[in-house]
Amino acid sequence: MDKLFEIESFELFQNVLQQILANLYYSESTSTMPYIEAETVQVAKQELILIISDCNYDLQKIKDVIRSKDWVPEKVKCFLDLLEANKSNVLYSAYNHFNSSYCETVLGYDWIVKLILGTSELKTIKYPLLQLVMTTLNKIGKPNKILYEADKDMLLKIINSLESLK
Structure with missing residues (x-):
């Protein structure tokens, strides 16, 4: 310089x-x-x-x-x-x-939450409750779409983790 x-x-x-x-x-x-x-x-x-x-x-x-x-x-x-x-x-x-340099860059994301009313349905639910779709850009510039899904057990862990941060 x-x-x-x-x-x-x-x-x-x-x-x-x-x-x-x-x-x-x-x-x-x-x-x-x-x-x-x-x-x-x-x-x-x-x-x-x-x-x-x-x-x-x-x-x-x-x-x-x-x-x-x-x-x-x-x-x-x-x-x-x-x-x-x-x-x-x-x-x-x-x-x-x-x-x-070390991982992919997030270009954008979108998420979907499926709400279930009533506890009897929640106990028998087999599909994901939360879906996160991310578009990333890798090192060579190629965009990738990644889908993350969280079922009721994972969603409960996420909620408990967030609540414990208070």
Whole structure:
């Protein structure tokens, strides 16, 4: 990141940082940043990702690490302001990146609850009471549909677990 803070034009510096924060975990063509080498951008992204993960995604710790560097104070302030303005997007992309690296990402879900009135039917019920349909995206980008079903015994365990959280 040292090379980024050596950019002389403040406007160019700000534009490069905005592009990096917007595409931190995604590779991007350097056509939007023609004055900066692609390798410099990738190294800066990797350093920022390392700082974020070393600070355990705590924004205050990240700011402290950035402030501790020997960079131009005006550019540090600009960087911290951009980071603050984009913190939701940065943390969301970090979460998605981590989640996609180790498991599938949930794109959407829907659930169905079947209500049974009367205790005599409940004792003889053989079909699921709760169904959860999830659409996930695996590492290679292929969407999957997953169906989870919970019968009365599993539903009772879920309810008891939720009630014990009080």
